Amino acid sequence: MEKDVISTQSLNKTYASGFRALDNIHLNIYRGEIFALLGPNGAGKTTLINIICGIVNATSGSVKAFGYDIKKEYRSARSLIGLVPQELTTDMFEKVWDTVKFSRNLFGKPNDDALIEKILKDLSLWDKRNSRIMTLSGGMKRRVMMAKALSHQPDILFLDEPSAGVDVELRRDMWNMVRHLRKTGVTIILTTHYIEEAQEMADRIGVINKGKLILVEEKNELMKKLGKRQLILTLKKPLHVDLEDTPLNISADRLELTYSFDSNAEETGIAPLLKRLNDQGIELKDLRTKESSLEEIFVKLVGRNS
Amino acid sequence: MNIYSVRALYFYEMARFFRTLFQSIASPVISTSLYFIVFGSAVASRMGEIEGISYGAFIVPGLVMLSILTESISNASFGIYMPRFSGTIYEILSAPISAFETVLGYVGAAATKSVLLGAVILLTARLFVDYHIEHPIWMISFLVLTSVTFSLLGFIIGVWADGFEKLQVVPLLIITPLTFLGGSFYSIHMLPPFWRKVTLFNPVVYLVSGFRWSFYGVSDVGVEQSLAMTALFLFICLIVVWMIFKTGHKIKA
Structure with a gap:
């Protein structure tokens, strides 16, 4: 079994404006780990995630997910990846149940009401299943985004700033959910501003700044090496x-x-x-x-x- | 073919149509009824017949075409523009779905809405005028082909537009005038020779003419020319859509 679930080689991204968002990124994510990608605003975290997920085109370099090239074998690669984006972007007029079902079908999976029920219950959304998304609180909307990402049972889950704008209780719930997912074999890659979050959950840490990956290290090793x-x-x-x-x-x-x-x-x-x-x-x-x-x-x- | 994804996109778009059923159906039906009241009843009584067809019946295909063209463009352009505007397009871009399947879902839904609308307008017209359909298979073929072609054009506009006002520019400033000047309310044989030649550069002439032929067996231009022009336009739209997805233009950064 291959150890790396994500592997990027010489990944570069320069936007049309000339802004270089990623500079020669080599990164391997291991199966079953929780990897935290840290970096200040504009460091390139979201660009990196978006390239891996197929939302942004890389200028050069390659990305493989479970050995599948994300461009040539995009169907196989993408079906294994789930993404919870930073922004709460979903159709606000839709009902919770419908939007989660839509996401599952969009990823090529047949209806599975029992699974959607379980996901909604796990995320404390079951009571809101018939509510329109626009009527939910910010925290609830973020749970809906998570439910959508989990609906097709991905093996790799990207969480882009999962705790942005959520209260402490929900953040703890999310952490528990993430830990539970890891136990079921899902590899988790999260970006966060809350370094406490990375410290609490991550197995390995990557630090990105100005498009360059300046460090990738086991969290405990990092604390030992660089910590005083x-x-x-x-x-x-x-x-x-x-x-x-x-x-x-x-x-x-x-x-x-x-x-x-x-x-x-x-x-x-x-x-x-x-x-x-x-x-x-x-x-x-x-x-x-x-x-x-x-x-x-x-x-x-x-x-x-x- | 990722059939679940195509179905998801198609039914998602159709659900939006049914959610706004009143605006989707009532608005075109009311405006078409008004056309029939003004042109079909008030004007027709003084117009007599055109090529052996009562004026009220003569304008039916043109009016259907007018609604089909504008609604196909509006539905398809709004369908793809909204996810771009709201950011929900991330989910489509990250899904294991090909460009063809994405277009099939969006354009298929937009074209379905147009065909349904065309049927509703034909039923409404029946309340005002008596018309017959000489070549029903050809009528349906023209209806579907035109709906698909202009839904593709709408999809292109939805990708090109970077604001809601741009979504309206093409249907209002280009398609509606071309349809009015494309023989919807008259036969181009009624025009002076010079303007008749100029009109032949208007692609809508061929669509209206072909569609009218399927009703009454009379046309301003040959039905083969109408088919060829529609097919050519369809082909051009397909090429543009293919290029959009190949380059990621305005969809992917």
Whole structure:
């Protein structure tokens, strides 16, 4: 069984305006993973998704989905892909049931009322099945978009900013839904502005900026490699001795000392530091460690490549 | 052939037609009735016969053609323009459906609506004038062929348009004048020789003439010419649609 479900080679996109949206993208997405694509606005995330889904033409390069070329074997490739777009774009005059059924048929699948019922129930849309979409709330409309994308049982699901404009509860529901889908073997690729979302769910992270894929890494590896760990020491009394020769950050009130260290290193330097503080009679009130968040890593990466 | 996709598009478009049944049917029926009241009753009483046919009956094919041309264009152009405008076209572009199947769904639905409308107008006309159909098979063939051809033209306009006003430009400023000047309400033999020659450059003349021949066996131009012109126009529209999908012009960035 092939490991890669999506494979892009030397993918480039330059729009008619001359704007280069993608610059030589090589990306492989693995079967069954949740891949988060992060990047600032205009970085090229949506363009990349739209090319893979067949909505935008690439200027050059190739894309394969499950080994099928998305241009030459578009029927096979597209039937395996589902897309939840960023915008809530659906016919507002249609009823929920009808629009989901339409999507399934459009993707070449015969009617399956039992499946549509299950999808609508899973997404808490069953009670709204006969409602016109225009009468639904923004969060409900986003669920409808998800139901449409799932209606043809795709093996790969693209979620373009799935949490944009939805409340915390719905976001949690969506995350649970995504995790459930992954368990059933669906590969999920999501773009998001909420880095918390990527940190919570993704197996691997890709960072794109100005059309260039600047990093693809296992999330845990990324946090380990690029993340910093810090030891934060709170003192009982303000620091009264000179510790300028140590790599410590001392707070303005001299009550907090921050020591950054590499947790993978054999010698972290923590033991000698604590011994020295003890020798100098400095009493600790509290001691805790802190890890960099994915957000901090992301900001650092994008800032470095700007 | 992805039959489920074609059916989905076709029935989606037909559902839109039935959702707006009043506007779809009532509006053309009312305007056609008004034409019959004005031309068929008021004017016809002073016109006498044209080529042995009462004036009221003579204008029936032209009036059907006038509605078919404008409605085919409107239905098909709106059908494809709305998904482009609202963004829902993403779903069609990402579906495993070929360009041919997409056109079949949209144009098939638009042409079906036009044929239904043509039938409704013929029934309405029956209330005002007595007419007969000499070649019913040819009448249906012309009706279907014209509906399909102008639905294709509508599809092209729907792709070309970048605003709602542009959707109206071609039906209002080109098709309606050409239909009025294309022998819908008169025989081109009634025109002076110079204008008769000029009129022959109007493609609608051939459509109206062929359609009228199927009713009464009389025509302004040969029925073969009418068929050839319709087929030529159909062919040109097919080529343009093929090029649109090949290049992704105005559909894909």
